[in-house]
Amino acid sequence: MRDLFAVVMMLGIFGLLSASFFVVMDAVDVAFTEASVGAGISTLLMLTAVTLTGRLEDGERHRPMWALVVVFITGGLLIYGTLDMPYFGSADAPIHQHVAPRYIHDSMQETGLPNIVTSVLASYRGFDTFGEVVVIFTAGMGVLALLTMGSRTGIHRVMADSIFYLMHEQHLILRILTKILIPFILLFALYVQFHGDFGPGGGFQAGVIFAAAIILYAMVFGLSTARRVINRTFFKLLSAIGVLLYGGVGVVSLLNGGNFLDYNVLADDPVAGQHLGILLIEFGVGCTVASVMVIIFFNFSGRREFP
């Protein structure tokens, strides 16, 4: 397909499909994330980039024969490598032997949360998640640095006029439905945020859903209206505050005599401390993810408009 728009559409279908696959594979939390990220935000970002850079791909390809040869050799080697792998679904594979039984059996006593994924994410592997949050924050800052400075060319100016005019004047039904839906989406994001301890969900998913609501508002009512409602400095601050909250919980647990991000010492009772710590850091994660996504989207689509 030369038309990049069609490519992005198919990528959206691919995202939906892979999320269904994750549900079949019992990974409900992952499916949740992929649902909000792969199907929604990533399609939108790709589309924005495509409108910025032009829709058509140049048909030229670089030596497809060589590419095919490389691909087939690599694929053959990988398949040869899989011959030693454990069978699909076997319960005695090495991956299920080491730490997983401890997570499954002991996490209820140690953290008091029924959702094992959340307790592993926030408590056992808190360091790891902290790193991920910092990576997301850094990526957001990178996008900010790349897209806020620099000149804009004349082409975008010409384009800009017609975009919001069309969406703005018409579609009364759409605007009314959006008005009804947005509070609901925000409420649902909060539910996902704070119910993540008990069912599928958590900070990452909630952040993305929250950002999706704001993006929906910006798309239907126009970016300039959204800018008036939403303070961009606040969002920049919020993304930093999320990371700091996460790190701060770790420092507080250090000061209380535990290890970094060891929540047992946050309260008198270890389980209550775990609860508090997980709640706080999930909140920090949610803040960072939501604000970074909003910043990314606003910068991308702000690129097409007058500043």
Place this chain on the structure above:
Amino acid sequence: MLIAATLAILVVMMMAIIRGFIGPTLYDRILAVNMFGTKTVLLISLLGFVMGRPEFLDIAIVYALINFISIIGVLHFSDSAAFGNDPHDTGSTKKES
């Protein structure tokens, strides 16, 4: 009965993918994505019942919401001037990969 419904949904999803591939105009593809999204919501609700853990309907709710958002987003961007002039796919879509 649940299994039968799941299979039917899977078949419909296949059909939507086919239309997404061949669909001559841009809007055919958007329609296919929209339909695929609704069917995914149904598929996930059904799968929850098939696997005996119907608590996980949250995912289906997220899908319903995100699907709406992405359709609106796609329409929003397809309205822009760069796209609006030519509703049909430019270039031959059938020849390429």
Place this chain on the structure above:
Amino acid sequence: MDIVVNMSSGLCLLLGSFLCLSGGIGIIRFPDFYTRMHAVGVTDTLGAGMILIGLMLQNPDSLVIIKLLMILVMTIFISPVASHALAKAAFRNDLVPLSDRNEHKGGTESSNP
């Protein structure tokens, strides 16, 4: 009583699957965009609603029923609006309906008026 609930649930599921399938056939077989949109837009809402009602009858748990009800309400709201927006956008961008075209050979090939 139990058997009545089970029967009606099965009936709803079957009806919903049938509607979805007919929508799927419609999206493949119909000649141009607007007719395809008609096939999908009409069957999508009712088919989804039927399947969700069928699922609701299967489970006595009230939380599950509430969640299903939420999905149902959202489908009823969102699906027609999305179809409406899509058709409107297509029409505004000069995608001509089949009946208005000068030459219609009945195929799915795109015509450039």
Place this chain on the structure above:
Amino acid sequence: MILGLYNYWVVVVLMMIGLYIVIAHGNLIKKIVGLTIFQTAVFIFYISMAKVDGATAPVLAEGISQYSNPLPHVLILTAIVVGIATVALGLALAVRINEAYGSIEEESIQNQDNQEC
């Protein structure tokens, strides 16, 4: 039974599709799409390793004793969100390149670079 390995083969095929797109296509956006497909293949690899036959999702409930492995789920959950953030960064780079060179085709970018030298 060698067919018990089929999940890895699916993953390998997907990965190779992604790799082919990255190598063979000159368009930067399409390269990013290829990377996304490659990434999803890795996700599928991890998640399919975590699956245990007859087990259910790792959310504790009464009356269920077998759960799938939660650890890969955690890794992939964060990886997805990090993935979208990095994809956004890549797209931002592509947009900037388009503004600087007026094109996102690899060939024409290289040509312009060569002329400047």
